[in-house]
Amino acid sequence: MDGAALEGGVRRSHVMRYRIAFVDCDPAQIVHFSNYFRWFDTSSREFFSACGVPSWRDTERASGIIGTPLVDAQASFRNPATYGEDLEIETWVEQWNTKSFVMRHVARRGETLIAEGRDIRVFAKRDAADPLRIRAVEIPAEYREMCG
Template sequence: MTKVVIYKVNVEFGDCDPAKIVWFPNYFKWLDAASRNFFVQCGVPSWKETEKTMGVLGTPLVDIHTRFVKTASYGDQLDVHVRVSEWRNTSFVMDYKIYRGSDLILEAQDVRVFAAFCDTDNPDQPSIRAVPIPQIVLDLCR
């Protein structure tokens, strides 16, 4: 059984376009916040801390697929259901479903990698690379 974490969003007037529906980039902002919240709820320390202790600076997005089902507007309260559907060596797949009550608003799936800085010849231009997912993270999040 995979863990499901729910991230709550209150849609504000400023989240909407002139048609009074959520402007689509805001969904991506909420998905990103829900992704980080998943790790927080599972007990993973802040990315600042994991960078110090494990070298992991975060989980950047490398692919996303989204299906918009219904619209949402200001005043709506949304629940973003998040789970990891697949763990890989350096990456993982997150599934999201956003609900307003029992109404499905959006479904999405993204792929993220665990990333760390790697040494380069130019210290002013650090490079980022995917690294194996630390076992402690897997233990906390499964």
């Protein structure tokens, strides 16, 4: 489940496996692109779990952190894929800033590159005055360390 790659140092990454479902595909017979964003997001949460970061339910109780909402998301779609095919989605943190961080995702089917993504995320808490508002907080040192 866990890999580590040397890139001027050691990078922690995680690989999630997913078999594409019929319902993930559209009338063009191929995966609707929006699903890659769903899977990259799921892979992001699997990455955190593999690194030891508790569920957002538990972090909310402990420190008010509700998760890592996205500020920006981008993906490139390299080759079409369809149902019954197996994807491997590799996810890692490319860069840590003070209040934001950059995640990268690569989806492959065997040796074939299917899609690549990059998100900018923040750790967020709810606004005390309005629980539907969220605000970015400094990245907890503890989680940053866990995620390598």
